Every structure is written in structure tokens, then in C-alpha cells.
Amino acid sequence: MSLRDELGPYFGEYGGRFVPESLIKALDELDAEYTAAKTDPVFQAELTALHATYTGRPSIITEVPRFARHAGGARILLKREDLNHTGSHKINNVLGQALLARRLGKTRLIAETGAGQHGVATATAAALFGMECVVYMGEVDTERQALNVARMRLLGAEVIPVTAGSRTLKDAINEALRDWVANVDTTHYLLGTVAGPHPFPVMVRDFHKIIGEEAREQVLALTGRLPDAVTACVGGGSNAMGIFHAFLDDADVRLVGFEAAGEGVDTPRHAATITMGRPGVLHGARSYLLQDEDGQTVESHSISAGLDYPGVGPEHSWLADIGRASYRPVTDSEAMDALRLMATTEGIIVAIETAHALAGVLRLGEELGPDSVILVNLSGRGDKDMVTIGNYFGVIDREAEQV
């Protein structure tokens, strides 16, 4: 059977629906609407038109030879999701779900966000469709991604800083789920990654699989063959599933996800869920999870807000178990070095999340050698991270900043 045909709710032993009964009706309605939309030419035409005239699809691929010199000479091709409207891949899923929400008669969108990219995309769709929008964001993340908070507010969204728990993405999801339980009649929870209860992992993957479908054709057209490896950073895992999916049945194409290793997987401060976690249930699905012996979720750490999550989408857990994809850790400092290298060799400033994939590719290129072709999902741009980047490298001129 094709690996591309997985429809959930389970991927092997992962996935499912571990949520309060109050949400089941809304999940069933969403599932039914999504299933109908998949084969509805009107829905597909609407989404395609939005992508052509609003998102800016197809996104291009860019070959980066000067960067590639540091990666064993492998040919490195970037799938430029950073060039989408709102600056990341997140808009692909958001427009799809917003169209579904409108078909379901919902007037209010809520979302969680870590880096703020998904929150910005959701606020954008809410503005475009004339819907109310509330975004939950961990208090720590509202500080390190202040630019995106400002963007969301300008777009008309209410941003609610979450002060519970680790005050990051995990707690923002908890708060969004609580809101949804209480307001499910009017509200669609526009979940931003391939995690959560069914149908979210399948639906979000499907809205992002256009990334891999475009890239597969583009790489074939440019190089005359399939890439040796397809790579992406993995937090919840939406950009990775999006680019992996079209290649799942290409057995010779290696799929490699790069997880945030924070200060190192030998320290407690990381977010390398598949590398270091074990199966458990969080946010409605069974998947790999960073947890203690009692099943309490362990706080994750990453310099990247978007990867700072102790869970991962269930399809990734399954792909890891069956050996179809591999997942490797990348530390904060490796990611930041790769971010600077991409900026200085190719003139592209990437999001810190995305920089984890670039760091991983530097090593992968050495392994695969100069004849290899590696495709990287360049999931987001780095504008939102300039304060963090500036502080990290000390490149912000203090006096200029004060002026």
C-alpha cells in the first residue's frame, strides 16, 4: 500500500482522539466537511485561486552553491516557502482551514502560535474573510517574537499571552483547547501543525502537501532526477510533512527531519521529541512525547519558539518507527551558525526554525557527497527573529537601537 494514502485517525499506533467529549461533535463535523471538500471542485478551485493570487504559489526553488560549498559540495536546493505571503509555509494550511470554517458557518477563528508565524497567517485569513480572531501565545514567545505580536494586532487579532506552565507553545495549545471547548458553536480552532486530534494531523498535512508536490516537479525539471534527500525542521512537523509527503513512495529518497536539540540532547534543555522522547498522549493524539516517568509533560527548550514543543505530529512518529524517515537533533548554536552562513553566502535570512534544517543539511551533505542533491524546505523568513539574532551575534548597534 502507498505510504501516501494514510487517512488517519491512526498512523500505526499513533494518532487518535484523546479529547473531552465536548469536542467530538465539532471534530466529526470538521472531518465530514473536510472529506467532502477534498472532492468538491468548488472548494478546490477556491483554494487554488487563493494560492495563485494571494499566497503567491507556486513558490520557487533556489539553488545555493556558495552555501553548498560548506556542505561537502552537495547540490542544495531550497523550496522557498519563506516567499509566501505572511512569510512562511503556515499560510497553506490556514487558508484551507479558513475556507472550511466558513463552510461550517463559524465566525470566529482561534489559534495557538509559537514563533507567531501561524498566528500571523491566521490573523491574515481572519482579516481576509471578515472573521473574529483570537491567538493564544505563550508569554515567553510574545517577548521573543514581539514583531509578530505587533503584526497580529495590526491585522485585527486579539493576542492573549498565556502565563500558565512553561509559557510557550504547549501552554498556548492548552488554552486554545479550553477556549474551543467553551465556544465550539461559533468557533473554529485553526490548529497550526500536524498534531492534535483527528482529523487535524491528516488535514493539515494535506493542506501542506502542495509544497512537496511542487518541489518534486521543480527538482525533476532542474536536475532531471529525484533528490537524494528531502529535509526540513520538525517542531510539530507541518512543514516537514508538507515536503515529505510527495516523496513518501520514492523509496530511494531519504527523508530527514531535524529536531531542536536546544543546548544539547545530553542536557535537559532541548526539544528533540523523537530523538529523546517515548510514546504518550498529549493534545489529543498519541505520539512521541517528552515526558517524565509519571507521564507529566517535560518542558522543552529551543532558541526557536516554533520548535519549542515537547510533542510531535503522529505521522512523524509512525514514519520514524517504520524507518521511512529519520530524525536528527540540531543544537541552538549549530542552527544559529547555519543561519549566519546562509545570510552571508547567499543573502537569505531564514527563520531560526528553518536554520535547524540548514545546519542539519551541512552535515548531511558531507555524508552524501558532492554528487548528491538535497532538497530543503525553507519554511520561513527571519525578519521576526532579528532581535534574537541580533542579540545572539551582537550585531545590533546599541546606540543605533536607542536612537
Added chain:
Amino acid sequence: MNIPSSTVAEAIASANRDRAGALIGYLPAGYPDIDTSIEAAVALAENGIDVIELGLPYSDPVMDGPVIQEATQTALAAGFRLRNGFEVMAAITARVSIPVVFMSYWNPIVQYGVERFADDIVAAGGAGLITPDLIPDEAASWIAASDRAGLDRIFLAAPSSTPERLAQAVETSRGFVYAVSTMGITGARLDVDSAAKSLVARLRASGATSTCVGLGISSADQVREVLAYADGAIVGSALVKALTTGGVSAVAETAAALSAGTRL
């Protein structure tokens, strides 16, 4: 539902024979500390509560409002471990004659081991388990373990649940069905939603013989109002708030005041 084997259903039925209905009280294990949580639960039994719902603190409690979140996170920050939950359960059941059930999110049970969890509830003298984020569709392992161990299992029913799902909740629950009064999370509310009354009626039409209403109940008047149509009323946040502000004596006073709502 297998009523004769259920100590919880029997306690609820007894309360309905003698009074307007049953009062179920929730408190978290280990809050504000292990010993005080035991004393507070015993105080519930001494002040008119018919069934104790003992919450196991969990890092990501998506069904809980701010009062219970803060209490359970305080317990975890103080070092609460799952094994302490069984110690608290055993200490309470040694001193009270009313049934005690756990309320726990699913992942801690999975990590502890579902069969081991069931065995240790029995060993601690507990009567069963309420599962806020486990629906019957995903509960095969717990249904098997609770059948084997003879434990009650309480699933939730919501105003939004379809008739088929209500029938499934009734069929798979034992002890009582937990009727969620409103679309929301735990926490005191001024009005208990009118949705509760119609939900209880729909559950009865599906064959439920023991239905308790929870979420938002915080006064004797609300208890009385709920018991006019349901078999039991569940109070949580109001008791936790009392424990936070006034300690065990405040829990005793609050429980006694709430139980006035069960008088005929």
C-alpha cells in the same frame, strides 16, 4: 450498566432514597500538600459529601479552569508523584466509608500501565475512575482493566453529544455518567446552563439510571436545582477555592453549606 456491582451507583442511589440526591466533591490529591489533601477529603465525608472525586495532578489539564489548574500545578511543583495519589487514596479510604474515585487525564495512566493502575486503585480501596480526556472509542484497554478489577468507570456526556454517543456513554459507564452541564471547562458559574437539564433527560432516555451533573456548580441553591432532575451534583472549584483560602476548616464549612442543597 451493571448497577449492583457498583459502590458508587449504590451511594448515589442511597442518597436519592434518603435525600434529594447525591453530592460529589472534587479535590486534588497532594494539594496544598499530601497530608492536608487527606484531611480535606476526610472533611468532605464528614460534611455531607456522598462520593469523593480525587483529582490526580497533571501537567496539561485542558478540561480545568484557573482554580483547579493552579492547585494541581502547585501540587506538581511541590514534587507530587503518581504514587502519592495512591497513598492519598489509601489514607482516605481507611478513614471514610463513602466511595472514592480518581479523576485523571489519560497519559499518566498510560505511562503507569493501565492494568497496574487498576490494580493499585483496588489496593488503595478506591472505587473507580473518571476520565475527562478519554472517550469510550479510545478506551478499550481501560474498559478491559476496569472490568477485570471490578472498578467503576465514568465517561463524560456533553450537550453536543449525538444520541449515538450518549447511548455509548451510558453503555460503557459504570457508577454514573458525568453530564457536562455546559460547553466549557471547570470553574464556578453564576448560572448552571439549562443545557444540563435536557442533557440529563436525553441520557435517561438512553437508559441511564445514574447521572450526575458537573461544571459550574458552586452553591447550595445550584445543588438543589440540579438535584431536581439529576441523580447527583458534582462540585469542584468551589471546594478547591475554599481549601486555598481557608484550609481544611473552610472545606468542611463549604461542604456542609453545599449539602444543604441535598435536603428534601
